Amino acid sequence: AAAGLCRYRALLARRGGALRALCGSVRGLAAGPETHFGFQTVTEEERREKIYRVFESVAKKYDVMNDSMTLGIHRVWKDILVHKMNPSPGTLLLDVAGGTGDIAFRFINYVRSVRERQLQRKLRHHQNLSWQEIAESYQEDKSKSLGDSQVVVCDINKEMLKVGKQKAQHLGYSEGLSWVLGNAEELPFDDDKFDVYTIAFGIRNVTRIDLALQEAYRVLKPGGRFLCLEFSQVSNSLLSRLYDLYSFQVIPVLGEVIAGDWKSYQYLVESIRRFPPQEEFKAMIEDAGFFKVDYQNLNSGIVAIHSGFKL
């Protein structure tokens, strides 16, 4: 049935294409520009819709599925991302496609511990102050346990944001955290606002990656940093074969068993294959205007962290 559906959709797309050729330069009238959804070919509008529905359906089981698919290693990847960011207190972070808040919570923890260390260092220098003065400094420092750092979690999907907010409440995160519904291709923020922009495992679900990169450039302050954590191409051929085997045979099965949704996880695995490799993505980031763009492979390229600066 799925195969049949695919063929039908491909026929539609082709007919749409023929129509478009007839209409000449009138673009977007019939079906819009074509793109991929996993290994299928669809229009951009269809893709956005389908991806919205994928995440709507997996939202509640998103974290559980992440843990079972990557055997918990995604936690390490996200830790590495935040360590690489090395945020100082006072940093304003925009986490796009941040859905269930993994990066946001790690950011808050990191900044909190940096702030504590700073306060301890200050106290050591306060050895010759009177008790009164020390007590006063305790008071004013307590109110700034995050040191004015803030993270805005932006996601296009209401369900994912809902799950994220619930998690935050459950884990006790409230200070310095806000949730915004928004589209990475068209962010609801002003120019030059944020110190760091992160997008973890989100950009391959964006339909027009170039637009998302341009928006990232726009909302970052001068000197701001772009960080992207995403599945990428594996260089080692033996590992690549094992990885393919695992991806196509095991993951959709896990999806069916744990989340009751084979198709969404089939899409996920296919979308990883469709995402441009490290060097190509690096070139796209440079095209958006970023400087000092480089990438770091994790686990031989299963995942890569791309970084760029707005200078």
Place this chain on the structure above:
Amino acid sequence: YTGQGGQESEDYESEEQLQHRILTAALEFVPEHGWTAEAIAEGAKTLGLSAAAAGMFHSDGSELILHFVSQCNTKLSELLEQEQKLVQLGEAEKKPTDQFLRDAVQARLRMLIPYIEKWPQALSILLLPHNIPSSLNLLTSMIDDIWHYAGDQSTDFNWYTRRAVLTGIYNTTELVMIQDSSPDFEDTWRFLENRVADAMNMGNTANQVQSTGEAVVQGLMGAAVTVSYAETSRAVR
């Protein structure tokens, strides 16, 4: 893995120039934060950039220290160049070698004074394996510079000994300076004076050794000639 995009116009600053500006601005925060990414972040902020720009550099502060050392070496070269010009114009007297070395090393070490509290941290970072090539390079070119302005024209093995000697003097004086608490580091300068004097004497001793050596060799040669002559005459007889 680094790339560079964008157009280049005439007054467009290159990435490197911007990085140098950030590091220079960061130096003023070193006494408070040490040679760390925090100092670099503060420096970036004074230039109107986000603190996240500090992510461009190593998190251990290596680039900041290397930048500082390179800046100090440049300042030293300029200083020595100016002094040389004065001597050439006849407005100053040419210093004897030992005084020249003393003054040059002292001038260079005095540049550390504003950062002397955090300097031990810097030294240990410079000794990290990934920094050794660059720090060694900077050190040797600085020593070369000093000898060049001191009027060293040698092209023989003396070139190596002179560099080794001065490097030794510089490094040991630097270590003494770090834990020196005397007013205006006078203990350090006295130590420096003694080391330079030692080095000069060693040079003389080397000459003495050489001439003594020559005398010994001549004596041995004479003895050998006498002995062989005695042998041949005995053989003849």
